[in-house]
Amino acid sequence: MRWLRYGPDAALVECESLAEMSAVRAAVVAAGLPDLVEVVPGARTVLVAARPGTRALEQVRALVERADPETADGGEPREITLDVRYDGEDLDLVARTAGISTDEVVELHTGAVYTVAFTGFAPGFGYLTGLPEPLRQSRLDTPRTRVPAGAVAIAGEFTGVYPRSSPGGWRLLGHTDAVLFDSRAERPALLAPGDRVRFRSLS
CATH class of the missing domain: 2.40.100.10 (Cyclophilin-like)
Known part of the structure; x- marks a missing residue:
């Protein structure tokens, strides 16, 4: 997994597989960070965008790095x-x-x-x-x-x-x-x- 800055208020998480991407997306969404304004998954990436001037990106990075993606829970799906x-x-x-x-x-x-x-x-x-x-x-x-x-x-x-x-x-x-x-x-x-x-x- 790689963490790439995507401008001043966003970052791109590059994943090894579709399954890892899905787990990262679920973990980030489940955290419910108030200053995270958008989560955009792709086939092998997750783009996260934060409210300017906040620590949301730092919080997301810490969350992703310490969490076990295999056990991430995105909540009750529709x-x-x-x-x-x-x-x-x-x-x-x-x-x-x-x-x-x-x-x-x-x-x-x-x-x-x-x-x-x-x-x-x-x-x-x-x-x-x-x-x-x-x-x-x-x-x-x-x-x-x-x-x-x-x-x-x-x-x-x-x-x-x-x-x-x-x-x-x-x-x-x-x-x-x-x-x-x-x-x-x-x-x-x-x-x-x-x-x-x-x-x-x-x-």
């Missing part, structure tokens, strides 16, 4: 269930690649409990960990120029939902009518780091 119609364009491809039936793909995808590790790519897009091993497949060789909003997809170790129409190279399993991002809402993004997510089949 639980979100997304209803999905498993009719995606790549469902057959995913099944062939995994050597299983399309029904088994759906069973695997809906049988897991996922955690939002971090968000990015587009507003409201959450990178969800917990994907069963047979579904951990590469991105498409040629990305699509348009993936519809609500598309439920997989790529590498992640699953996620496209919050709006955009280009994309993830393999499409189905779609949901859930609104992942609404700029007019009090809480614009449905998913936030640390949330637990389940998918429920409507097919």
Whole structure:
């Protein structure tokens, strides 16, 4: 783990793995430091921003250095269930690649409990960990120029939902009518780091 200053009032914690990043994020959030204004996780980093003129960054560094990341507790997570119609364009491809039936793909995808590790790519897009091993497949060789909003997809170790129409190279399993991002809402993004997510089949 490396600690890098990121301007006068922020720091970047570089982690060795996604699991370590998630543990660091959980420990920092659980501490509830009043002068810490933002915690932004990435695939292998956690950016922390403090209120100017405070000791929040020192407190975060001390917390991270003395804590055992493996036992960090981020508090009680929110639980979100997304209803999905498993009719995606790549469902057959995913099944062939995994050597299983399309029904088994759906069973695997809906049988897991996922955690939002971090968000990015587009507003409201959450990178969800917990994907069963047979579904951990590469991105498409040629990305699509348009993936519809609500598309439920997989790529590498992640699953996620496209919050709006955009280009994309993830393999499409189905779609949901859930609104992942609404700029007019009090809480614009449905998913936030640390949330637990389940998918429920409507097919």
